[in-house]
Amino acid sequence: MTTAKEAILARVRGAVTDLAAPMGARGETPWVDQASAGVAETVELFVENVVDYKAEVVRVGPDGVGAAVAAALTAYGVQSVVVPDGTDPGWTAAIPEGVRQVSDDALSAAALDSIDAVVTSSAVGIATTGTIVLDHGPGQGRRALSLVPDVHVCVVAADAVVHDVPEAVSRLHPQAGMPRPLTWISGPSATSDIELDRVEGVHGPRTLHVILVER
């Protein structure tokens, strides 16, 4: 008896016998993008597009992250925050006493649901789209951490901001043997399902607060 796989592959092969081009005949995968006018312009465009999604953006120097994290958590009235393994200790040093810091000891989804906020770093930023990509490496936590709490404070290094999507894709190529999951985030959770009016805030974090670190 032929398996479904054999049957489908036989049908697929039989369906394209009129085509002669060899596999890969198109050559290198096309790379169509917009050129950057310069590093400073790319970072400005990134900020402009992130703000356009109704995310908050604050810009700090390398020593300003701790104070900016503390200020954000205070501003949103956060009482508890989950801090992923591998987070720079300087980023959490200024968090006020009254805010409970929780580390990720395989917290259940329900436990995460009772935590107000998360602080993460990020892998790549994209200027033309205002996107931040997490590869869930050290300091970024597993995917649930940046999903269930309602406030996401995300630290982005200005020198990790690329101009357009193809460059980001290239940088994020999964490593053979240890591919990481990726989460691309463009503003807070949103929907356009009601009369195509955009509303910010559905299931993901309703507040996205970006701390951009510039040298």
Place this chain on the structure above:
Amino acid sequence: MSAVPTSAGMPVPGPVQETTPTFVGMPKFPYAARSALRNTQQRRNLAHATEVIRAKRAKVVAEVPRWEELRQAGADAKDELLGHLADYLVQAEEALTRGGAVVHWARDAAEANQIVVDLVKAIGTDEVVKVKSMATQEIELNEALEAEGIHAWETDLAELIVQLGHDRPSHILVPAIHRNRSEIREIFRREMGLVGRPAPDDLTDEPRRLAEAARLHLREKFLRAKVAISGANFLVAETGTLVVVESEGNGRMCLTLPETLISVVGIEKVLPTWQDLGTFLQLLPRSSTGERMNPYTSMWSGVHEGDGPQNVHVVLIDNGRTHVLADPVGREALRCIRCSACLNTCPVYERAGGHAYGSVYPGPIGSILNPQLRGTASDVDRSLPFASTLCGACFEACPMRIDIPKLLVHLRAKVVDAKGRNNAEGRAMAAGAWLFADARRLERAQKGSVLAGKVLGNRQPPPLPGAMGMWLGARDIPDLPAQTFRQWWDAREGGRS
């Protein structure tokens, strides 16, 4: 099952199903559209929504100076895929398996549904959470699960509205596009409490409040679900990476929290290389929701230790796609990435709405996909290639450069050929052919029409009975001319040839 010969003469099986159970007995498009056109509330909702989305798309597409090159790159990637689909599928399966996913293959809807039902039953749960997925709608998976006592909770806001409203989706991207905010409020108030956490007592029709009601209603389901079911926007053959593009975070919840994840993926969803995502992640969001980028995109390559589902399954489905692939003209419909730009720009869709197309794929893309996936055995599928004015707006909007008008004409020819000649249209065409075959015959007929024009003046001809009368009922005939072209030419040029 019919068989179509390929150029090499090797038969490829015909469409695997004639229509899905939900749409059996669906009337042909003109009849279904007529009742939709009388629904003035729906027409207002659709006109508003499609106008908003067209403007958003136009704005963000204009921001990309090399948009035409992007479209070409997207079309080229899919053509590369389709030309070598078997090899890329094998490559994708190998990469997925290396990553720890289990790959299943399904020839048709019944086989796919059985695989999913068996997997869910083996877990021993009676509910699943679902990410919006066209493939699972196409195979009517929710109905198959319900038949086995398994509740499938749709978690996308629009799908939730459709499910709670006991309704059918009418748009690929925004399935509840035919509903306005006050209708949605009524559905939430009436239905949410019957299947979980009720809507707040003071719920208004403000979109922000409606979205919040959905957040509260679904959260308990996300937190307790053991199994999630998704589709995929892309499956990268090179890396075995699955990609889901979404807005609300319901996708991330489903793809991250449950222990088991089952993704149902059409075989044409594969991309050859990782770098192809650089093209498709520009084309899809701008064409679809009219955003520079959708809020959330999730990518996973099998099982990631300590992060997300540890039991990952992928069901690759054919369900008629190989039949589409076997048609050298029709196969470019398989480039479709389900963005719905063609729906939003189509004057017919905007007025008739999605339900009249009798399928989960409405609009221009539905008019070319359904008759190929399902064949043309049913009234509605035979009528779909004609549900268009051939204005070409869909081709202009399509990020994959699918020449939808060309395919519509191609499918019209197939439908007419299958009908044979012994009918009103066939006889009219035969008469036309006889007339045009001889110059003197044509000249005499044209002189006759001038005479008729003198009799009628500028009045329309009287109504005719039968099929011809129906055809004329929807059209105005131009005034008959006072002289034929030949008479005019003779008078002007003195018969010089």
